[in-house]
Amino acid sequence: MTGLEPNHSIQGGARAITTRKYLFALTDGGGTVPPELGVARRLVDRGHHVTVLADESMGGQTRGTGAAFLPWSVAPTGELRDWERQSPMSLARNTVEHMITGPAPDQAREVGAAIERIQPGLVLTSFFAFGAMIAAEAKRVPFNVLLPNTYGLPAKGMPPGGAGLAPAHGPLGRLRDQVARSGVNWLFDRYALAPVNALRTQYRLDPIATTLNQVQHANLQLILTSPAFDFPGELPENARYVGPVLDDPAWAADVSWTEPPGEGPLVLVAMSSTFQxxxxxxxxxxxALGTLPVRGVVTTGPAIKVEDLRAPANxxxxxxxxxxxxxxxxxxxxTHGGHGTVIKALAAGLPLVVLHHGRDQADNAVRVTARGAGIAVPRRASPGRIASAVSTVLGSPAYAAAAVELGRAVALDADAGNALLLDALEG
Known part of the structure; x- marks a missing residue:
């Protein structure tokens, strides 16, 4: 038995759905958790058998989807602390060791054992779960990689990820992107290629030429965003936009909320759910909001304590x-510019003020500003500069109009995305 065989069929709309077994191998990336678990929930809702192998911190949210939960037996080592001032070299090394090469051997062992026990027809992994990909490949079970962001791997025609660059123009721009793509591959290969290939050899797989080739071995790279939001580029054949998953995190979705009194504009402040x-x-x-005639609603998430902040009456x-x-x-x-918050704001037709911190946030910010749907200011901006940015966005109809226009496409892709996603997973 391979897990590809159907258990039984149920009626789903106009066509019968063949129920299957799916195994998710996920890592806690903060803002990546709601969309990745949103994929699992959609499969559960369709009657499929879903098991999620993930960090212990994701247990409650996973069980809330109706999926079976298996915790990784080895917890992540230490804290990445990618918010500290680091050189590009040290940041790349620390990220690779913490997120990829450090956990990979345990991931491969545990995913291999789970495959033997569950017999899934498909494995779905977080981007950094290289060990899970290797185990699935070794067991000859197809795997998909979940990318709940814009497309961040090097791709011709698309600005390289991480630097917040707009699309290049002309020969110098194309040279910029070519050099940057080479640099990204070089950084990954310097710290990850040897240990990744050593693990592949252990599992009797051929070595790969560059570290990111491992992701290209996926059946599909499922990009959980709207192509209207992302910049265009020449993507690999296995990369597919399937629309954003707009689920709120479980720890916020069921919280009761009442709109604050007053008539001033309502400003939602939503920063990172992980500590940055x-x-x-x-x-x-x-x-800054305390100096403006607005009503502010600030959500801290799990990373910051409410009592550690001072708030004016409004x-x-x-x-x-x-x-x-x-x-x-x-x-x-x-917002800080996390993909989940940005894409949900746009889907709601709301302009943004982005104070990007790191990770993919500068890339999200430039996609907002390039479309005229908001303003980006430095994360260390003064209250006066932040207040000016908020006032500018509120006072200029052009920002709201651009957000509505872009958001209409994002919302359509989110609605259509359920069908695209399920077609990709059930086909």
């Missing part, structure tokens, strides 16, 4: 609130 040393930035945003600071509900009443969103 952003408490001081969040306080400056709160101070700003409510909450541990959590259902963003989908708040955005129905909001006029602008102030």
């Amino acid at each position: 040393n952003h408490q001081a930035c969040l306080q400056r945003i709160i101070d 700003v409510s600071v909450l541990a959590a609130a259902p963003h989908a509900e708040v955005m129905r009443h909001a006029n602008v969103v102030v």
Whole structure:
């Protein structure tokens, strides 16, 4: 038995759905958790048998999807602390060791054992779960990689990820991108290629030429965003946009929320759900809103304690609130630029003020500003500069109009995305 055989068929709309077994191998990436588990939930809702192998921190959220939960037996070692000042070399090394090469041997062992026990027809992995990919490949079970962001791998015609670059123009721009793509591959290969190939050899797989080739071995790279939001590029044949998953995190989705009284514009402030040393930035945003005739709603998430922040009378600071509900009443969103918050704001037709911190956030910010749907200011901006940016966005109809236009395409892709995603997974 391979797991590809159907258990039984159920009726789903106009066609019968063949139920199958799926194994997810996920890592806790903060903002990546809701969309990745949203994929699992959609499969559960269709009647499939879904098992999620993930970090212990994801246990409650996983069980809430209806999927079976298996914790990794080995917890992540230490804290990545990618928010600290680091050189590109040290940041690349620390990221690779913490997220890829360090966990990979245990991931491969545990995913291999889970495949033997569960017999899934398909394995779905987080981007950094290279060990899970290797185990699936060794067991000859197809695997898909979940990419709940813009497309971040090197691709011709697309600006390289991480630097917040706009699309290049002309020969010099193309040279910039070519050099940057080579640099990205070089950094990954310097720290990851040898240990990844050593693990592949252990599992009797041929070596790969570059580290990121491992992702190209996937059956599909499922890009959980809208192509209208991303910049165009020449993507690999196995890369497919399947629309954004707009689920709120489980710890916020069921929280009750009441719109604050008053008639001023409502400003939602939503920063990172994982710690990025952003408490001081969040306080400056709160101070900025205190100088404006607005109603502020600030959600701290699990990373920051409400009591550690000072708030003026016109700003409510909450541990959590259902963003989908708040955005129905909001006029602008102030954020660190995480993909989940940005794409949900756009789908709601809301302009943004982005104070990007790291990771993919500068890339998301430039996709917002290039379309005229918001303003980006430095994360260390003063309260006065932040207040000016919020006032500018609120006072200029052009930002709202651009957000509505882009958001209409994003929302359509999100609605269509369920069908595209399920077609990719059930086909």
